[in-house]
Amino acid sequence: MIRGWSAVYLREVIILKRRIAKLIPAWSVSPLLYLIAFAYAVGQQPNFDGHGHTYPQFLLPGLAAMASMTQAFAIAQEINIARFYWHIFDEFQAAPISNPAYVLGEVLAGMTRAFMAGCVILILGALFGVVLSYNLHFWIAFFLNSFAFASLAVGLAMHVKSHADQALLNNFIITPMAFLGGTFFPLSKLPIWGQRVLEILPLTHASKAIRAAAFKEPSHASDYILLAVVGCVCFLFAIISVNQAKS
Amino acid sequence: MIEVNNLSKKFGNREALAGVNFTVGSGTIYGYLGPNGAGKTTTIRILTGLTRRDGGTVQLNGFDIEREPIKCKAQFGLVPQHTNLDAELTVEENLLIHGRLHHMAKADIIHRTAEILDYIDMEDRRKVLAKTLSGGMKRRLLIGRALMHTPSILFMDEPTVGLDPAIRRRIWGFIKKIQNDGATIFLTTHYIEEAEFLADKVAFLDKGRIVAEDSPAGLMAAIGEWAVDFLEENRLQTVYFNSRDEARNYVLDQTNGCTVRRVNLEDAFISMTGRKIS
Numbered sequence: 001m002i003r004g005w006s007a008v009y010l011r012e013v014i015i016l017k018r019r020i021a022k023l024i025p026a027w028s029v030s031p032l033l034y035l036i037a038f039a040y041a042v043g044q045q046p047n048f049d050g051h052g053h054t055y056p057q058f059l060l061p062g063l064a065a066m067a068s069m070t071q072a073f074a075i076a077q078e079i080n081i082a083r084f085y086w087h088i089f090d091e092f093q094a095a096p097i098s099n100p101a102y103v104l105g106e107v108l109a110g111m112t113r114a115f116m117a118g119c120v121i122l123i124l125g126a127l128f129g130v131v132l133s134y135n136l137h138f139w140i141a142f143f144l145n146s147f148a149f150a151s152l153a154v155g156l157a158m159h160v161k162s163h164a165d166q167a168l169l170n171n172f173i174i175t176p177m178a179f180l181g182g183t184f185f186p187l188s189k190l191p192i193w194g195q196r197v198l199e200i201l202p203l204t205h206a207s208k209a210i211r212a213a214a215f216k217e218p219s220h221a222s223d224y225i226l227l228a229v230v231g232c233v234c235f236l237f238a239i240i241s242v243n244q245a246k247s
Numbered sequence: 248m249i250e251v252n253n254l255s256k257k258f259g260n261r262e263a264l265a266g267v268n269f270t271v272g273s274g275t276i277y278g279y280l281g282p283n284g285a286g287k288t289t290t291i292r293i294l295t296g297l298t299r300r301d302g303g304t305v306q307l308n309g310f311d312i313e314r315e316p317i318k319c320k321a322q323f324g325l326v327p328q329h330t331n332l333d334a335e336l337t338v339e340e341n342l343l344i345h346g347r348l349h350h351m352a353k354a355d356i357i358h359r360t361a362e363i364l365d366y367i368d369m370e371d372r373r374k375v376l377a378k379t380l381s382g383g384m385k386r387r388l389l390i391g392r393a394l395m396h397t398p399s400i401l402f403m404d405e406p407t408v409g410l411d412p413a414i415r416r417r418i419w420g421f422i423k424k425i426q427n428d429g430a431t432i433f434l435t436t437h438y439i440e441e442a443e444f445l446a447d448k449v450a451f452l453d454k455g456r457i458v459a460e461d462s463p464a465g466l467m468a469a470i471g472e473w474a475v476d477f478l479e480e481n482r483l484q485t486v487y488f489n490s491r492d493e494a495r496n497y498v499l500d501q502t503n504g505c506t507v508r509r510v511n512l513e514d515a516f517i518s519m520t521g522r523k524i525s
Contacts, residue, residue, distance in 0.1 A: 007347030087331035094295050095348035096320040
């Protein structure tokens with residue numbers, strides 16, 4: 001049923017490899033600015049979050065969580081370029097591969113982008129003297145989050161009609177989540193109602209799980225389960241959307 | 248073999264295809280001729296599973312495109328009207344990805360890539376990015392890519408559109424060569440001479456309906472062998488005759504300048520539909 005996914009994935013990896021020299025600096029700019037502006041210029045107090053961590057230590061896992069979302073979601077842009085400019089989507093649709101295979105290939109490509117961008121952030125953090133624990137739990141939460149957002153990206157990419165639509169999705173989905181999903185500040189600093197609202201966002205749970213793992217603190221299984229469920233629902237949505245993409 | 252029965256498709260209120268029927272025998276070139284907007288691309292998109300039909304059946308080598316899409320898609324190669332090469336991949340990477348999409352083994356991909364590059368005469372372009380190729384080379388690569396998995400059916404949607412006459416002739420040579428290698432070819436075009444040169448059988452498509460189907464010679468013979476063109480009230484008129492002598496005699500009676508020429512497929516199309524193809 002998923003035979004052929006590797007062809008879709010391989011195509012994206014070849015393009016990623018070809019562009020890597022441009023992408024690494026591009027992936028570095030935002031985290032570098034956040035680390036300089038927020039972590040060093042604004043906050044250096046030793047117990048920022050009430051658990052004994054400095055703001056750079058608090059921020060770095062949040063940036064990793066954000067990268068696992070934004071870079072996985074960026075696969076939508078690649079799909080749109082392939083659809084609207086190069087018409088490559090037709091080549092995939094005319095090939096003897098199933099829609100789940102196509103979705104899986106694209107989702108894994110999104111997760112690969114996210115992983116590489118995440119690594120860039122961790123290396124930048126190390127250069128700024130922030131080294132945390134990047135253990136199995138850290139990466140499980142990271143990949144579950146990127147799986148969810150890459151799947152959502154593939155699904156939404158099938159519904160947008162132009163690049164302008166894609167920019168709107170980024171504005172309304174990704175940007176608010178990036179700032180409100182527990183990336184830059186602890187949710188405990190918000191009023192209770194605000195915390196409840198933001199707990200709806202998958203990124204909130206990814207930030208919590210990734211941060212807990214990075215700090216070697218006990219994590220909540222519910223965060224991982226929720227990310228896995230959201231990921232599966234989005235994956236299903238992506239398959240249905242690819243089906244509907246045939247006029 | 249391609250079997251299409253009562254194929255229909257609507258876009259909103261517009262009927263793109265209205266009960267199209269045809270059969271394409273193995274090893275033949277079937278020319279699907281009609282003006283822009285007649286339904287040629289819609290037909291090819293339905294036949295290749297890119298667009299859903301509203302009604303009718305489509306079978307490729309006995310497999311239904313909607314009920315058994317995976318088996319069906321393994322039967323054909325597609326040369327689309329618009330170049331859809333992966334611009335950021337090299338020539339050989341385009342072939343590699345196509346081979347992988349068609350579940351070819353690694354050794355077969357290597358072997359077949361060499362064969363295809365030789366076939367389309369692009370061995371020296373192997374490592375070149377597809378976006379840097381000329382229009383003619385892109386078309387050749389599209390054809391080569393469609394043949395990569397050795398399909399028994401080849402769909403070609405306006406394969407020479409936008410190409411200069413010399414390159415068009417070269418592509419025609421490829422198409423004939425592909426037929427000689429045993430493939431069944433479904434070719435849409437609005438170039439009269441292309442259909443005349445290549446097709447064993449031609450269907451005229453007008454407003455979503457097949458209005459005639461026969462060999463090019465058969466379609467032309469139905470209106471006569473010779474045509475006389477002349478201007479009447481600033482409009483080009485054409486009269487058809489069964490022999491050159493009849494045409495000459497007609498010209499002798501005319502006071503305006505006339506041109507005597509052989510009948511072509513466009514004449515057949517106009518006489519059947521009252522419309523021009525191009």
